[in-house]
Amino acid sequence: MLYDDSAAAARHRKDPLDGVGPADGHAADPTGLAALLTRALTDPDFTTEGQDRHPDLTRLSDEQLGSLFVTAYAAPMPATPHATAIRHTIENAAAERQPSYTPDACRRLFEALVEKCGTRGWADLTLGLSALEHCAGPLPDVSEQARELVELCLGKETVRQPYALLAIARIAGQVTLRAAVRRLSRDVGSIVADEMAVIAGLPRAEQTLLSGTDRNDKFTSAPLDAWRRSADNPAYVAFARRALEAAADRTDAIAAGEIPYQADKAFTDREIISLGNALRVALLRDEPWLPELFDRLLPGVALAPTAPAKTLPSQALLYEVVRAAQEFPTPELATAIRTVRRTVRHAGVPKQLDKMLKKVDAALAERTEVALRLPRLGFETVTDSGSTLSGSTVGGVLRRPAGDHQAVVTVAETATLTWEKDGRPLRSLPAAVRREHPALVTELRDLVKRVNAHLATLTRALEGGFTVDATHPYRWWRAELVEHPLARTLVRRLIWEVEATPGEWRAVLPETDGPDASDALDDLDALDVADDARVRLWHPLRSDPDSVRAWRDLLTERHIRQPFKQAFREVYRLTPAEEQTHLYSNRFAAHLVHYRRMFALFRARGWKSDLLGPWDHGDDAHAERILAAGEWRVRFFHTWADQAGDDELASTDQVRFHRRVDGTWRETPLTDVPPLLFSEAMRDVDLFVGVTSIAADPDWTDGGPPRTYWERASFAELTESAEARRDALQRILPRLKIADRCTLAGRFLVVRGDLRTYKIHMGSGNILMEPDDSYLCIVPAAGPATRSTNQLFLPFEDDRLSLILSKAFLLAADSKITDPSILTQIERGA
Template identity: 75%
Template sequence: MHLADRLLRALTDPALTPPGEDPHPDLSQVSDEQLGSLLVAAYRSDDPATHEVARLRFEVRRAAAERQPRYTPEACRRMFDALVEECEKSGWADVTLGLDVLENCTGPLPDLSEPVRALVRFSLEKDTVRQPYALLAVATLAGEDTLRTAVERLSRDVGPIVADEIAVVAGLPPGGQTLLTGIDRRNRFASPHGHAWGRTAENPAYVAFTRRALEAAADRTDAIRAGEIPYRADKAFTDREVTSLGQALRVALLRDEPWLPELFDRLLPGIALAPTTARTLPSQALLYEVVRAAQDYPTPELVTAIRTVRRTVRHAGVPKQLDKMLKKADAALAERTDVALRLPRLGFDAVTTGGSPTGGSTTGGSATDGSAVGGVLRRPAGDYMAVVTVAETATLTWEKDGRPLRGVPAPVRRDHAALVKELRDLVKRVNAQLVTLARALEGGYTVDAAHPYGWWRSELAGHPLARSLVRRLIWEVEVAPGQWRAVLPETDEHLPDAPDDALVRLWHPLRSRPDDVRAWRDLLTERRIRQPFKQAFREIYLLTPAEQETRVYSNRFAAHLVHYRRMFALFRARGWKSALLGPWDAGDADDAERTLAAGEWRVRFFHTWADRAGEDELASTDQVRFDRRVDGAWREAPLTDVPALVFSEAMRDVDLFVGVTSIAADPDWTDGGPERHYWERAAFAELTACAEARRDALARILPRLKIADRCALEGRFLTVRGDLRTYRIHLGSANILMEPDDSYLCIVPARRPADRKVFLPFEDDRLSLILSKAFLLAADTEITDESILMQIKRGA
């Protein structure tokens, strides 16, 4: 008997299945059409099921998720009958399963009018109708009367905006209706897959609806403010309208519609401010839904509009909630590289000399110390002048008659308190935008982002807020087809001659020769230029022979023990998604994931909740895998197929997760058992690419230090000669061994390493910690901490 027949019998009549049937069958041996029949049987098989049947169902459903099943006309009919049975049994069935069957039927569709009428009737009898788009799509199979009944029921008591939406969906051809089911959310908190929004954004009828809906919403809030509609707190829109408006806004944001900024200026104050002095909102629900849309598809204009309205909301709890939500929107904006570079100027003027926004020296800072000024804003306050200056960060200072003052003058605090608060908020906002810009530029590596040279000169290199950041990065200009010239604007008086439509992109060491990389690192160190993110000293990760052998997964960062909550926080900070693990059902393992290359690639980092260590939680790390998007679905890809930049940038993140959170980097780890064995093995292990970059930076920094004659780089250690002993600081973990017996020295760092005014070409807490320990140990006779002295003198 063929495998497919045996599995079908096991699902439909398990009593006839012989014992010892393989619980993990190789479903690659069944055809797509056979898999479709198995999936229908898996859906219909009765509960409660034996363990073997339950396992087989799982295997069939997993195979169906990885492949696209096909369905015979008979299987189509059986699936719709199964949906009706499910409605009768549980009161609801997933209608989108039926749509998938219809899309992938291998022959003429059977007569489905009877089961479809039953499905529609069951659904419309409920107080809340789930999956309205899918229901409209299948209702057409039962005739005009059934479709008309569905439209009338779905448009009842939901508000005119939703009624318009239902009419649009009902008027679409079947294929268009099916595509829209991807964004058909059970509630406004659900988050459909990104490709579903992308398909919807290509539907002209729904795109037209999005503008009508959002403008109708703004018209309604205008009417409430004018007193034409009675004001009721949080009742400006029905619940379903809030959900529909959230969907419409996401589609418009994804398309980056040019009419949106003007609409934000009307809609957001309209939903956030009561027309009276009340502390309530016309629609708190829609305000939060707008911010959730900004978390999915942010634009600089929307984030700015939310921050503006946040300052005017009267409700005590709303600003705090908006602040939490805006953190996610800021992080998402940095990932959306196609719009994140569009910075508002906020009234700042560029500060330059020589008439060029990109070349030569700058007023207010030297071009050789990384302190060049990008923009300045001046605001009078009586006899005083407030000056907001943008260099590496934005700062607020005060002047009188052109002379700088130490702090805020007392008369200004007394008479211009609102202005002081406004400017302090502005400084925070500019600094947040600089962080977002840096993350967006860095995120452009995986899409190999390139920009027109003319636009880059005016909107990035010449932008008053972006200028100081952009000048400290290395760029490549395509001066001739396929010929790229690297330039660091901070040190180059003149940029390359190239037409406005030439391309410019960020330089990456993976595309450069080792000699060129060394030259850029030397230049940054000599000119004391701190880059906004690690670029010249950026780690690169190339495919190893072991990874070629394992083919579809990498074990490079497997088998580490990490502080789980710290790693989970890093996932969020770096734009990765992961479920929170813990000692509960299904909480033992997950794969953190991040999409790269404009959504074309996905990296997954597997990890497992391990144990508790006191109040701490530990996790163990596992494989890294990559998936490519094929026909709207993820398909696992061999590592050799992953683009080099995508692979390198993804592995760089994983190296960061492990390196920062590993218990091997915990200097006072004292627990025993297998954790201690891991700590002893990993705390002084071979250097990763991240630690190698740290070593390269130290090689350039050490000769400039006062303690240079006491330091030497030896393999994976920085050796420091003190007067009492000689110490070896591991460049990966920052843990310390003491000569001559390699005894361990525990130094628990302060919350932040001491600032010794040592220039670092990039931000690296571990590098700062290593230098801090080096300075301490080079003068070990001056150490006063008894716990450290006891360890040193014990073997001296």
Template identity: 45%
Template sequence: MPAKSKALYNPAILEDTSAEAVEMKPVLTELLPQALGKTYNTKPSELPAYQAVRTQDAAYQGRLALALAMAMHRCAQSDYQIRSTLAELLSGLLRGTLGLGEDDYLRLMQLYGLDMRDANPTLELWPYPWGLTLAQVARLAKKQGQLGEPLREVVAAIYRGTIGGLRNELPLNLKAQEILNLTGEAQAPTVVFADGDPFGLSLNQFVADLAPAAVANWVTLLQMWQKATAGQPTAKLRKELDAATAAIGPEAVREQGSTWLQVLANIPVVERPRVHDYGDGTVYNYMSWDFLTDANLVVAKGLIWTMQPLADAHVLAQLTALAAKCFRKIPGKGPLAAGLGNACLLVLSQNGLPGVAALARVRSKIRQTNTQEIIARYIAQESAKLGVSPAEIEDMAVPEFGLENGRLVEELGEYTATLTLTDGKADVQWRKADKPLKSAPAALKATHADELKELKTTQTQAQQTYTAQRDRLDRSFVEERRMPWPWFAQYYFDHGLMSELARRLIWRLRRPDGTFQDALYLDDSWQDAHGKPLPALGADTQVQLWHPVLTTATEVLAWRELLERHQLRQPLKQAFREVYLLTPPEERTNTYSNRMAAHILKQHQFNSLAKLRGWRYRLLGAYDKGYDSEIASLPLPAHNLTAEYWVSEVYADGEWNDTGIYNYVSTDQVRFTRGEAPVALPEIPALAFSEVMRDVDLFVGVASVGNDPQWRDNGGLAQFRNYWESYSFGDLSEVAKTRKLALERLVPRLKIGKVSEIKGNFLVVKGHRHTYKIHLGSGNILMEPNDQYLCIVPDRSSRTMGDSAVFLPFEGDAVLSIILSKAQLLMDDDKITDPTILRQL
């Protein structure tokens, strides 16, 4: 025997005076040391003493089961290993045939801790094998056709959920229901759900209110939902769900199912403090986020599977919203309800192009890499069915929502509602005749409630779709995709929603002879960078999204001037997009770039940004090996490449959160690989290189501790103070250089222009008390004459740009907004009342 076989247990647990305990003491004295000393992978059935037991008859094995339960009952609560070992042996016996009667099973349950004499009986499940015990009782009930009153009372209590500890244990409740049906004692057909959440309460109330004629069909369907424990329905269950739905009526199931989906969407996620007392003086305090009971998570999955063939536009919208809710990140746990969310994604994936459109909308709200990959796989599967590429099926799936050139007009009685997409925002304006109204007339809520609800849904979905498609286009530069003109015209240029994106972007128009022309659609014609109209385009033209790395600096400047002249704001940064070209140091290092190395990033913020831009990354935790590093990677399938950004944990005392995840990471090199082999940087396509480096610059520019004005004063790591200062007030990144260009144009036109100017890497503002230097990269502030640091924490809820009338030809970044708002505050520093700021001045 291995050394572990000598593990001690208190012999008193075998000293029960019952006949079974006395008889089985020698057997347990031999069996227990073998079981305690076995390795993890050894099964009880492989133990010599256990094998000897299994050669005995059912009555003998039944008496041993009682003796094991007695020993468990006599164990101290803290004897986890002994109790779990005894439970494992008892479970093995309960999987076979035991010669036990009703009184014996009642004794077992009493030894498990159940006392039916208590007015409010309660117990703990672990470590007792309740499920296997009820399975034995079911065998007995089937054999006898009835149960005596004492055992029947226990089974009925388990079925009704009136025993504390078994109240919301659905598998046990279902097994008890099966036993009662076997003996003809249940009010058949019926079904009971865990009532620990609004969903279960709603289901139970629905069953209670069913008309007698509808009970059988509905209960048949609802009972199936309680068995939805797998990742997806089997072919058999799919067939049974469809048959049960047909028996009730698809419309009735769709209507009631939609009601329950709304219940799920409305259930709040409640944060509650919890305390677990281990019984040995150890107490663990933690937080839980309550949504659905475990039992009703299974039921909800069955509901969602049932809705798959019934999903109309409204149901698809509900499933999309529920999926986003289920993948909400919960601290210390991960997704709120990943299994339920995956069920939603599965159903969406099986509903053709409308489902693909819904997947595209929800994808932008999900940060989990594995879930992003699941969505991509579903889209690829649908594209394969239609014989198109994943990008093409996403084009085809974008709904128009009844829009024409970004505009939808609805007549509701004597009122007119106009939905418009303006600068990416879906807005509804109301009129009565020629009189504009501030909001939807209250009278319509009574006369046109359904139409109002549909309009609101359209507004929400149009906004979500626009945002999702804008982000998809922003990530698509690196693909260098070319589209035939007829495809581009149908799914972009003439599309009710996509035209709002396509007509404000620059496109490269490629002719069959290999020549091309860069163009923007202005004043009802395609024009070049100098505003010169182009000849009509032929059907053989191919269209590619233009990128500034594809042309000269002179041409880029011409495009920027054209946008400003026409006051055209692009939906994403294109003409003003940063360009990253290979540098001499990178040519020397050849296979890697150190341009973005040696930065200190807030890891969680970096992780969120990386996922948002399609990168794959796994959070580094204090449980990882200290010398390990992690790689954030971005697949580039168009070039058969993978981009890698290497990071390492920043190890310091206490610098990890409650779940053991490091707060900070340090950055290293950027590489490109093909398969396992590194690829020389000069061989990387210029556009792919530029876009990857832009992403990495974004990660640093947002997640660096140097951007946090409070990091130094709030106890930031002392060993990185020099880094914080050098980043906060040092050289400008490419993003910051673009910001500088924008500010050079903006500042003279603003009120702050009278007291402000751009000097080097700073916006210098002359206040009444001091002169201030706001860094154009970090937004942090120094005060002249001795460069004293001034900490001003920006209001994250504020979206002001300093002047709402100021035109920007691209969507402003957060730091630009912060710089302008700080400048506006500091020019009138004599009017500042905030005591935190005044103390520093």
């Protein structure tokens, strides 16, 4: 533990089962705890002073939690902040863990729903349906309460939660259900009327499942599990296709003049929500008929039928389609959106689509089962023994004539556009082409951006496959990845494992020969590997240390830079301390970090988190990421710590894991987390802390506890990421012109200069000077690497490694330093 704040340290040391409830013995008795909390919620004379504001409810049974939740929901608003905190704890526990309900609790909850709907104008109907779904006994008769609920809801100008309302109406009887269908189908368009009729005809249990996708507006969405349930419902799946095709038929009719054109009036607001639901279900199922539909629907909603008009038939539906793509993207939909973006005539829409498409690309990278399905875009596969990839493969080439010139788009590590004349490459875009073929220039520049977006998505998707332990059929892998004109330059620089015979995995690097193979792909062909043999990415966690070293040596010797860190990838194994803490890890707890930088990293790595700040309830939060195709969740807790000038600081806390069980998250002991998933999750957390810790800030000058933390953490033991950096340095140093001045000593790179000897910490990059270990502050300049390091081969991208090498080159020639701020520090103790 590095940051010695007493409150934070207490949180890190606290076992989640210690200190439950009050100190009078109720904590040891779940029934007693439930009774105590019931009094706190219902008895206005009961004092909560001395009681735990956030009692741990894990030892309550599911049935006790259900009864307690109903009590909290039905009770008047608490009079004290302490009672409010208890209520929130109960609500959060019920949201995290699926309670069960006695018949009496179900009845009380329906009565509370009626009361709240009558007095406040709205109540969450899905609570009542969930209670009936998880009733731990005979279902109570709540038909009268259901009828009252439906009448109250239908009396409102806007009816919320229509799916749930139909399920409630079915409980009340057929007369009430028919009334609900008539009201919900009024003035909303034919597509919604079809949807309401379909849902009304389903059994109540299926209506309940669908109610999880209820959306009151097009800007909200439902949990992944709710969409999965909808995608398993044959009647709703049939409606989804019918609705989307009806929408495309309508836009076709508008384009043909059969329906009068009105800007942004092609669909009602409720139809847009229904179509968004239908599209999400179809995208989740990855329906094969969708690409053809996109080619009709997207131009239909984005282009007015009259050429000069800059309006859209339905800007709202266009944006709804993109929001659906942000949740369940496919390569075909992303391509269709980009195609429409180039043709839409409204001035503001392309800019908005560009912003939204960034989220589509990020989401597609996380959807590994479809993200690897790359278009070929007219590229042809070629090899080039003279390429810059160490005699490797150029992925693909596309040539387009432009008068006397020819455009050449080449895919290597990235896509580039060059121009030729008579077979000779030109340095820049010819003036004649710019003047005579502007549309082609724009098209090809857009193509380069599109290909690079595909490559970035593929890279993220391949790396994301680690957490699901993704495998691919051998023949498909060879044809659609290794030999694909866009994918091959990435795929061939990664190490793969092929199950050549059942249970025997053979590691190969398609780019070149491996440590134990003369030619990777030729050897596999000689083995006559079955077409359906499994192929997966190699991970050092599954390999022995000698093999890991061999692959690292090979990549360094051949100057093969991998698309992401694989051979040098950090491995995080469970520690004895984590086995003791059982449910949580403190490995990265009690660090002080630059909060805004860490928050930006959360987003970049696909984690979600609420923003912390000096406001009510803004001092405590967690970042979370869903892994393994929605089966696992990891949470990284952190707390608002301080404001240092314009900088905001946070203190890091525990890491916990949850597994999806019967549709709800269950906290899971660390020993039960799959080792590969645990390693990948902890790798992200190490990145967050290592990059944003104030220990890596060379000119930190603030005092107090932050300064104490900085002094300890700046030169602390190396983490796994810093150990990987050390391993890379060990291979790089002998190749450097300053090799005779550098040695590795423990956690430091020691550099002998002319004036002094320096120790660069391989974690923080901070520097100590011998003989007295005085601190040397060198603030790196913003911008690209120095001339000494920007031509160096590094086996993986690591800004900290580049910084350490840059400092090493500078200090090895310290007699040539002219910066007075650095010279003064060096000469002071020389």
